[in-house]
Amino acid sequence: MLASLRRNPVNMFEKLLIANRGEIAVRVIRAAREMGIPTVAVYSDCDRLGLHVRMADEAYRLGPSPSTESYLNLERIIEIAQSSHADAIHPGYGFLSENPEFPRRCLAAGICFVGPGASAMQRMGGKVEARKTALEAKVPIVPGTEVPLQDEEQALRIAHQIGFPVLIKAAAGGGGKGMRYVETPGQLSSAFRDAQSEANAAFGDSEVYLEKYLNSPRHIEFQILADRYGNMVHLGERECSIQRRHQKVVEECPSPMMTDELRRRMGDAAVKVASACGYENAGTVEFLVDSENDFYFLEMNTRLQVEHPITEMVTGIDLVKEQLKLAWGEKLSFGQQDVQWQGSAMECRIYAEDPQNDFFPSPGRILRLNSPSGPGVRDDSGIYEGWNVPIYYDPLLSKLIVWGKDRNETMGRMKRALSEYQISGIKTNLPFFKWILAQEAFIAGRLSTDFIERHYSPGDSKKDPPVLQDMAVMAAALHASFQGPSNARGTKEDESPWKLRGRMNGMRNR
């Protein structure tokens, strides 16, 4: 098969450009390489030595480091695709991935965009219109506005109608950016302005809308796959209730609350919503589920999700390869009844951030990296030892994904894998995951989107066993005994992160 593939190259793309960076660019390169498709990376100045540049077959410069001048520069990306003879572009997630102009420009340039068409993207990508589409498809939605908010007064009026607390959300949003929780009328004004400004910075679009805030809901989403011939399947749910700053940090499937019957109903609803706009390729329909197990359409993400690997682990389906085959024009090679779920999977998103200091970002050089491996462990990483995590982008370093035959094995394996993961030089949220996995509520599967707010306080991820502290003290002395007097040393590489730490003291509240 492989040999014949090579002899008959016309049955797949000749070259794929990945319009993204970090772990997702690496993920797409891996899928393409496994299919024998050469890859083109693009990079900003600070990403010249990024892992995706090192791993791709070709790499071309986009521009300066700020994303507006690089990964958001659509013209430049199309230009590079053309000059490098790439006949397809994968957008990854974030950046331009949900901008309908992207598929439109690709179409005009004769390049295949690996994702939905512009019209479906426009309709589902705009959160407000997506809510309308869901309503029309008779899928319940969270109460709120069906049009973008004009101004603060309108926001306040509607908030009073549907009742506090409410959420203000970016119409173009995703990933928790441009989202604000408003508990009382007095908080609305500043939240409205912050959300607008963050939305503008993240998506170049300051439109926001308003939704009722459900009390301790679960976030449960469904992966769908659709070909251009009207065939569509769902690949089951992912529960993403564990969030900090409205951004997912732990995801798992199956959801501990799911039943076969509810999965069938929610899966049907997801397919209905996606069908309503003629959706094609991979997408995700997000729902909130309340304590009565009633579900509400939240939004649709018209691209690959960060957390797609857990679905891959339980279904055995490589979603990126499916995306490429669907974009090439292949028919879905399986039907809904062929989709089987085996065991349980969980993902932890490893961020460069300080869990003891409000998850504040912590960029800098990675001095030492030990990644976990072994049975059931997958590390989708965008970093390497020596890499300097830049300040310009989302601080996601890698995704640690594990599979187990049931949730109990998965949790034990995740704890084991976390204990093997070592990243030094920058702060990460690794200790935070160890804390989560020790919580009774988490172990029992009692999850909700306010789990962290309800259960976590900054000191929690830092409980030092006293004997370990003694060991640490002795290790420090042992290390010092190998050096000269303490003022005679300090290499350049050592300095940068620690100086930064020093400067951050003003922000600490230990």
Next chain:
Amino acid sequence: MLASLRRNPVNMFEKLLIANRGEIAVRVIRAAREMGIPTVAVYSDCDRLGLHVRMADEAYRLGPSPSTESYLNLERIIEIAQSSHADAIHPGYGFLSENPEFPRRCLAAGICFVGPGASAMQRMGGKVEARKTALEAKVPIVPGTEVPLQDEEQALRIAHQIGFPVLIKAAAGGGGKGMRYVETPGQLSSAFRDAQSEANAAFGDSEVYLEKYLNSPRHIEFQILADRYGNMVHLGERECSIQRRHQKVVEECPSPMMTDELRRRMGDAAVKVASACGYENAGTVEFLVDSENDFYFLEMNTRLQVEHPITEMVTGIDLVKEQLKLAWGEKLSFGQQDVQWQGSAMECRIYAEDPQNDFFPSPGRILRLNSPSGPGVRDDSGIYEGWNVPIYYDPLLSKLIVWGKDRNETMGRMKRALSEYQISGIKTNLPFFKWILAQEAFIAGRLSTDFIERHYSPGDSKKDPPVLQDMAVMAAALHASFQGPSNARGTKEDESPWKLRGRMNGMRNR
């Protein structure tokens, strides 16, 4: 569940000692850690900084580096288990794992041995007696001697009876050690002596026997699991036909030649052989399969196999955890009808050896290590960057295992993973695997134990694309341009492997 496990520690071992080193010790530590069992590592002098020592909860010195004074020192191992209060010992593979004295001494010391009982081990571990057992269980065996050989004359006589070519094999053997291929009567004498000497060095037992050499057979083995209550299942086959120096280097499952019907028949035969000796815990029954798909019992390995992970990948069953549960006295938690096989898995054994020079071992310091990861990739490794591969033991560095939904995806993924694997400072057989995966016969699944002898010549794994050579030359110049004059440098770490290389020139035949 986890929480209740913690509250009720009496339902599993209190502490597990692993009487082994390298990747398999790490593998067992991982399983134990996932189950919440504290671990004890043991080490020889050159393994003080071994990965298994670093990863275990506790670690104790066995003795000097030679295995006879460390990993084969049964008394010392029992002593450490007792003083560290370990209530179970996992033997791994190799070393003492198939020595019936080991379970016997454990029993006497009140420690649980994670493996079969001494009598089953004795009966199946001795290759000659195992053949008798198989015959009694009405399972066909390869023609040959049913008693150990007395001397060369007897060997020659029997070889003439069953016809050349023949194999001389260590009665206590395994892993290709103490095995010699004899094509003509003239070769028999030196092969007989070499096999005896190697058997003695490897197993402390110089007994050898003789088997007819089948022409281009496949090596297909079945994994079995048995509890102490008479329940036994097989977990399907592994094809291990790709061998160099009679040692497996690539394994996969399912076998490309397997049918459901043959799997059922061979699986039944495997269970019959193991039942015949009252086998308990995990074991493997090996067969040779000839071109007519007739199969012959070869031997039984009364321990965990190196290649066990591929079975784990397709069944979802963690074999080490099952071993621990069975040793604890649990009943098998599933029956034969519950065993399902999903997709395809393949393993490459990464050795410190030179594929261009007869697979000659290449110990030394690992200067740079980049391990592959991402979808479907598992790396069971015993090394890390900076580790000095010792000269005293088997040169296995790690096992690269991949899973795919079918053999085609598995091969594409393996090639991708191999392209990511970088080990510098020592020679490895990584280029050799790239060669194997490019062979038409391999891609077509036409495997046999003489595959490498038939298809491989040393230059094959070293085809340099000319443009890459130009790049390499320019890279060398670029690197040199950052240094002073060429005689002014050379760090200590750089030196050792390269000096060694220099000395090896006398052995090269390029």
Next chain:
Amino acid sequence: MTTTSHFKILINNVWESISIQRTTNLAQVSFRERQWCIDFGKLSENEFSLLVDGRSHDVTVHRLDDHSHVTIDGVGFDISLVDPKRFQSRLMRGDDASGPVSVSAPMPGKVVRLLVQEGDSVQAGQGVVVIEAMKMQNELRSPKSGKIEEVCVSENQAVNAGESLLVVK
């Protein structure tokens, strides 16, 4: 060859003494009226494998001046460690936090919103300024209770890493 070293270590605001006598793979440590015997191996300049009473610990140490950051079995510790000579001069210099303290930008970014004005009273831990960096808005807090002595920046201003944003007295 045996090397002997003495250090002062700050634990719960008390300076304690630690002395260490070592060869290349064994160390005798006196600390808190206890003797420890450590079997150690150097993995690299900043990494050690320790065996203490049979327990295995993997340790990474990064040191800058008097500050050592130790990661042991994945848990991080910040340790103040000085040699006795520097300890003397440090005691004489006197390190305390009663003077004005500035809140500075941890990385390049933009001031999104000022939450306080000059002259305001603040509590330790109270949010004082919101900056945007790495595509996230982050609230910086006052390191101590006191009065805002100076606000050095205005809203929407771009700031560099380390730049002083405001001063609390």
Next chain:
Amino acid sequence: MTTTSHFKILINNVWESISIQRTTNLAQVSFRERQWCIDFGKLSENEFSLLVDGRSHDVTVHRLDDHSHVTIDGVGFDISLVDPKRFQSRLMRGDDASGPVSVSAPMPGKVVRLLVQEGDSVQAGQGVVVIEAMKMQNELRSPKSGKIEEVCVSENQAVNAGESLLVVK
């Protein structure tokens, strides 16, 4: 800042010239009557990321004296590279393999069997001695055709790394 260097490189038994003019991230290389422009980044002392005409290559280089071992995209190359000064002295010294060559032990082990005796004629590549190391028996071969001038060891003898086992003339 621009640095210029010149080297001689041995390719297929011919010494060729290579010159390289570089800044900290761009190099102009003249080699085999071609000009190459390399966009490079240093990952560490011995590792580079290269972009040449858009193609991305990851390279590791370890150098000892005139010998550089280069791994590029996972493929290894042994390259002889000298600067012009050393090249002169090397030419004058004359390096050839017509004299006696010894077969030495690549690592500590035990001589299992001698396959030749003093005075035997051997072909290049012919097995001459079997040693056991890392639990495997390994046959060492003659590096050239000639006569066995000397056998320095006997069967069952333990040998150290680098120890001469026999000499072929």
